[in-house]
Amino acid sequence: MDSRLRAVPPPLHAEREPLRPMLWTIAAFVAGALLNVDRIPLWATAVLIACAAWQLSVAAHKLPALPKPAQLILTFVLVTCVVATFHTLNGLPAGTVLLVVMGSIKLLETRGRRDRYIVIGAALFLLLAACLDRQALARLPLYLGDALLCCTALLVSAYGGAGLEIRVAAKLAARSLLLALPLALVFFLFFPRLPGGFWALPANDDAITGLGESMSPGSISQLTASYDPAFRVRFAGAIPPPQERYWRGPVLHDFDGYTWRRGVVEAYRQPALRYLGEPFRYSVTLVPDANRWWFTLDTVVGSPDKHVFFSYDYDLIAREPVTQLTTYDALSYTHTESSEPLSNFARKIESALPPNRNPRTRELAARLRERAAADPDFVRAVIDFFRTGGFQYSLTPPMLDLDSVDDFLFHTREGFCGHYASAFVALMRAGGVPARVVTGYQGGEWNPIGGYFLIRQSDAHAWAEIWIEGRGWRRVDPTAIVAPERLSRGILDILPNAVSGRTRLLYTTPLLVHLLQGWDALNTAWNERIVKFDVNMQLGILERLGVRSADWTALVAALASGLIGWLAWIAWHIGRSAGPRPADRLARAYARLCRKLARAGIARDAHEGPLDYAARIVRRRPDLAPRAQPLLARYAHLRYGPVGGEVAAAATAAFERMVLRLHVARRPRSTPLRRSKSL
Amino acid sequence: MEPDRAALQRGLAALGTVILGKSTQVRLCLACLLARGHLLIEDVPGVGKTTLAHALAHVLGLAWQRVQFTSDLLPADVIGVSVFERTRQLFEFRKGPIFTQLLLADEINRASPRTQSALLEAMEERQVSADLTTYSLPDPFFVVATQNPHDEVGTFALPESQLDRFLMCVTLGYPDADHERELLKSGARRELLPQIAPALNSVALLRIQAAVRAVHVADALLDYTLALIARTRARADLKLGLSPRAGQGLIRASQAWAYMQNRAAVMPEDVQAVLPAVVAHRLERREGLDMRAGSALTDEILKAVPVPL
Structure with missing residues (x-):
């Protein structure tokens, strides 16, 4: 071996690595990973924790650093694991895990400032990944906290040596973030957004909640116990009265004697409607539930979006499941009429019953039908049957057997909307009246703070629609006949035991209700104004700013002028507060000290030496003197005293830290009493 | 000592x-x-x-x-x-x-x-x-x-x-x-x-x-002293600026002043303290009855020259 090579000093990592910057780097990275912890597999989390713990021990000199070959093997194995888990390295989920894993390995070989920067950079990317994935208001503090943590870690790392003191670094980081805020605002407002769901990545396997395309006895009660929001509605102008607030969802046509299904029926031509009365204009914001239904006030006049199909039974069905917050404007009439006759095909579909099921129901229908002269009389008779039949509203009815309608009508007589709608439509069909089950939501809670209706899963409802020749489809809500109070009052009032104790407490305590409403309003505003901020809103802002016929070029121009404005502001700020940039570190620290003291109201004159300045502070601001005087004396010593070389550099660094740490109050804590000399 | x-x-x-x-x-x-x-x-x-x-x-x-x-x-x-x-x-x-x-x-x-x-x-x-x-x-x-x-x-x-x-x-x-x-x-x-x-x-x-x-004289102090001297030479209303000998004297006097203040090094304050006594008799205005520049002139000079950071 060449003798020169043997004389090479030991590798860098043998040197003492300061603990504090390492600690902060690890903290920043782990925090970034934790933001995504529910989306990364357990093994990746384990790798992260193991690497962080190992590096912590290395930094504390408890363990040797992992040798290079081992790191390489680990890298290969872990990347293979990612590929095995996701079958790709592309996309947000796989990318996040890859970032966590690679960052963890990078932690193992982190020595010195440059490496720490890389790890903190990865932590910032993890924050970005979390932001891309979820934008709920409740997560905002988490994201802000993580941004602050990363910036603090950067500062602590940047300072070298034992690092900057935490309080000082955090303050500087917060200041930097604040300074960046206008820039962020400019980008938010004017950065041209690609229309469409650019960020919306394919839905993950979120559980599908909300109404489905089938209804069995009992299926809706699971929803009723849930107070999760389904969608929010904001009316522009008139608000329909409570008894008209039916939110139309899946219409079910096909009955097998137990379960109602939407069915793979061939669509029939939708009879032409005549709209009565005034329309209601409103916008709906759907909470993502992985369903394809766009709920509307019964009855909507058309589709607001070309990707949403307006079905023959007045449903809106989207091409893609709703996986992100979706807002649409709609127009509905609560009263309609149709004088066209129903086609035979349609009549056949809407009157179909399974042949061998629910015989007693058929019997009853036949009996009532005999007595009735026309369809409306028959309907009235059935309604009377429900009113007087001793039915009870319950969210926990007994199980029904396969002939569910028979069992319900003649045996249990206890149930909720699904049971009543199912039984009513079955009776109608048995009596020869075309009828169908409509599921959806009914009512909604008015949020006075946000000025919108919140429709919860607990508002899920099912009702019936019957065809009356000459008048068209009419809504009949058998539940309202049996339990009218169910429509005007919440489930909590009627059946308080149907929901959990926690939910009951949350939604019956007035103060809590208010708080929840406020929080919901805040969330809604956040979702509507911030998360859903799109190119149309951008152009709207430009138009409000006075730009006629705003388009992309106007947006780019606004972005550019915003950027220039921000830069000018920063430049002005720097120019004003710093003056010409002092030459050396000591001078900069001293200038900073003087600025701080100047902000406290006692500025140094340009021709004033440090000692005179200190003396003046003692005279004028005795409250500052104990902290300011030693600093000024230290500066005087460093600048003019017989110090030099290593000592001076170290002392200068110490002085810098002391200056950064110094906090001075603007006003003296206690004003010394002024004594008048004159009598 | x-x-x-x-x-x-x-x-x-x-x-x-x-x-x-x-x-x-x-x-x-x-x-x-x-x-x-x-x-x-x-x-x-x-x-x-x-x-x-x-x-x-x-x-x-x-x-x-x-x-x-x-x-x-x-x-x-x-x-x-x-x-x-x-x-x-x-x-x-x-x-x-x-x-x-x-x-x-x-x-x-x-x-x-x-x-x-x-x-x-x-x-x-x-x-x-x-x-x-x-x-x-x-x-x-x-x-x-x-x-x-x-x-x-x-x-x-x-x-x-x-x-x-x-x-x-x-x-x-x-x-x-x-x-x-x-x-x-x-x-x-x-x-x-x-x-x-x-x-x-x-x-x-x-x-x-x-x-x-x-008594130690730091480079920074020399800078300050030079700035003061340069200021006297730059002024149009003075017949003559300070000579290098005056500069030397200023430093020496400042050292003595610092010594009397029990300091190991000269501070700008020391220069400022001795400056009027050291330079006033060496400066002369071009015109005016006031032949010898008084303390007002030295005051102006002191105020005009910032102490470097």
């Missing part, structure tokens, strides 16, 4: 009992001597110039001589004269009063330019040449001169080139009311002099002077 500092403080205190209410001027005078500089005390008669000079000599414990300058005073009266010694058939040099440690030159502007320049040359070179022989003056050697600037009849104002030889020019001014009352009450201050014990001696003084030279 602590005993020296203590002795210096004792000396200052003693001077304070003689010269009432002029502690800054007294300190400046002392600083001037510690910086091995010659001192000019300039003021109207009767404010204690001569008393101060006497007190300084006394407190420093130096051998001193006093010469009252008049228009008929000849250089030989100050420096000495070669006299023919009849018995030994040769000229022998009789040393004049300048051969002492501290020379009090009273009313220096009354002497003829010839005598003045003889004195001033001796001051600068710290040696006297007579009859091809050079005689060294003792060490330490100081000249403390006094003059009355308002006296114009029968005086020869010192030209700038010669004023430059004085490290400092100190103006006493009238005492304030309280101290003047004290003066009136207690009678002549000069009578107090014999009661004052010398605080120092020539050996201690030399030691202190060496210590003063060792």
Whole structure:
């Protein structure tokens, strides 16, 4: 071996690595990973924790650093694991895990400032990944906290040596973030957004909640116990009265004697409607539930979006499941009429019953039908049957057997909307009246703070629609006949035991209700104004700013002028507060000290030496003197005293830290009493 | 060196009992001597110039001589004269009063330019040449001169080139009311002099002077001093800016001042403290009745030059 090579000093990592910057780097990275912890597999989390713990021990000199070959093997194995888990390295989920894993390995070989920067950079990317994935208001503090943590870690790392003191670094980081805020605002407002769901990545396997395309006895009660929001509605102008607030969802046509299904029926031509009365204009914001239904006030006049199909039974069905917050404007009439006759095909579909099921129901229908002269009389008779039949509203009815309608009508007589709608439509069909089950939501809670209706899963409802020749489809809500109070009052009032104790407490305590409403309003505003901020809103802002016929070029121009404005502001700020940039570190620290003291109201004159300045502070601001005087004396010593070389550099660094740490109050804590000399 | 500092403080205190209410001027005078500089005390008669000079000599414990300058005073009266010694058939040099440690030159502007320049040359070179022989003056050697600037009849104002030889020019001014009352009450201050014990001696003084030279002068301070000097040269209303010798003097005086403040290094404050005394007599405005630039001018200069960070 060449003798020169043997004389090479030991590798860098043998040197003492300061603990504090390492600690902060690890903290920043782990925090970034934790933001995504529910989306990364357990093994990746384990790798992260193991690497962080190992590096912590290395930094504390408890363990040797992992040798290079081992790191390489680990890298290969872990990347293979990612590929095995996701079958790709592309996309947000796989990318996040890859970032966590690679960052963890990078932690193992982190020595010195440059490496720490890389790890903190990865932590910032993890924050970005979390932001891309979820934008709920409740997560905002988490994201802000993580941004602050990363910036603090950067500062602590940047300072070298034992690092900057935490309080000082955090303050500087917060200041930097604040300074960046206008820039962020400019980008938010004017950065041209690609229309469409650019960020919306394919839905993950979120559980599908909300109404489905089938209804069995009992299926809706699971929803009723849930107070999760389904969608929010904001009316522009008139608000329909409570008894008209039916939110139309899946219409079910096909009955097998137990379960109602939407069915793979061939669509029939939708009879032409005549709209009565005034329309209601409103916008709906759907909470993502992985369903394809766009709920509307019964009855909507058309589709607001070309990707949403307006079905023959007045449903809106989207091409893609709703996986992100979706807002649409709609127009509905609560009263309609149709004088066209129903086609035979349609009549056949809407009157179909399974042949061998629910015989007693058929019997009853036949009996009532005999007595009735026309369809409306028959309907009235059935309604009377429900009113007087001793039915009870319950969210926990007994199980029904396969002939569910028979069992319900003649045996249990206890149930909720699904049971009543199912039984009513079955009776109608048995009596020869075309009828169908409509599921959806009914009512909604008015949020006075946000000025919108919140429709919860607990508002899920099912009702019936019957065809009356000459008048068209009419809504009949058998539940309202049996339990009218169910429509005007919440489930909590009627059946308080149907929901959990926690939910009951949350939604019956007035103060809590208010708080929840406020929080919901805040969330809604956040979702509507911030998360859903799109190119149309951008152009709207430009138009409000006075730009006629705003388009992309106007947006780019606004972005550019915003950027220039921000830069000018920063430049002005720097120019004003710093003056010409002092030459050396000591001078900069001293200038900073003087600025701080100047902000406290006692500025140094340009021709004033440090000692005179200190003396003046003692005279004028005795409250500052104990902290300011030693600093000024230290500066005087460093600048003019017989110090030099290593000592001076170290002392200068110490002085810098002391200056950064110094906090001075603007006003003296206690004003010394002024004594008048004159009598 | 602590005993020296203590002795210096004792000396200052003693001077304070003689010269009432002029502690800054007294300190400046002392600083001037510690910086091995010659001192000019300039003021109207009767404010204690001569008393101060006497007190300084006394407190420093130096051998001193006093010469009252008049228009008929000849250089030989100050420096000495070669006299023919009849018995030994040769000229022998009789040393004049300048051969002492501290020379009090009273009313220096009354002497003829010839005598003045003889004195001033001796001051600068710290040696006297007579009859091809050079005689060294003792060490330490100081000249403390006094003059009355308002006296114009029968005086020869010192030209700038010669004023430059004085490290400092100190103006006493009238005492304030309280101290003047004290003066009136207690009678002549000069009578107090014999009661004052010398605080120092020539050996201690030399030691202190060496210590003063060792006071640290940082580059930053040199920058500041240079900026001050440059400022005097840049001003259009001055006939002349400060000479490099003035700059040297400024540094030396600042060192002495810093030493008296018990500092190991010179601070900008030290420069600022001595600057008026060191430069005021060297600066002259181009026009105006005010021949000698006063404290207002030095104040302006100080305010105009920022202390570098």
